[in-house]
Amino acid sequence: MAAPGFLETRSARYDVPRVVEPRILVPWFFVLLALAVVLAAKPVSAEAMVDLGAVAPGVRRDMRYATVDNFLKKAVYPEARCLLRPPVAERLARVQNRLAGAGFGLQVWDCYRPLTVQKQMWALVPDERYVADPAKGSRHNRGAAVDLTLVDSQGQEQEMPTAFDDFSPRAGRDAQAHWSEKARRNYAVLHKAMVAEGFLPLPSEWWHYDAPGWERYAVVDVPLR
Ligand SMILES: C[C@@H](N)C(=O)N[C@H](C)C(=O)O
């Protein structure tokens, strides 16, 4: 007769049901492999951009680089369009909804910006506090940054710390002591709504916000059409 210890071992080997049958895993391995191939073929950086007007029609647009009213003193966009990656546009729509509840809204000055335009800007202002180095690419070039301001429910621009693209220390978010009381209050309304929806502020420009996850998108150089 076998020793009791030996019997216990045999019973453990033959009676305990197998929870995962290795053969069952084989087809799943191929399913996951196929999924990975599909995802690799369409990276998130290839995600198309959407017109903000289609996602958030209530947001006002004053696309300055499509006019001569900008620091380049010439129109560098053939069309006044605000194009963004879909999740960025949706995030901005949520900011607009938040502000609408308080009697305010957004007005965008710039969204997606072709890399060629970034190079033109850099040639004029080679200062990374105010213009991103095209060698690295701006988050605007990825369709993942916005320049914007606050308007009231009638679409009237509200007093803010400085004019758009005022490339001076006064435009910095740490310069609040130099802003008017009204500008401080309006800025706070805009900033609170933007960060509540996850946008990331650029310290040197009160009007510029990046979308989280911007690094997942490729730099693009397709003209605005
Ligand atoms: C040029 C200005 N509006 C701006 O967007 N600056 C930041 C730093 C950028 O170029 O990304």
Ligand SMILES: [Zn+2]
């Ligand atoms: Zn910007």
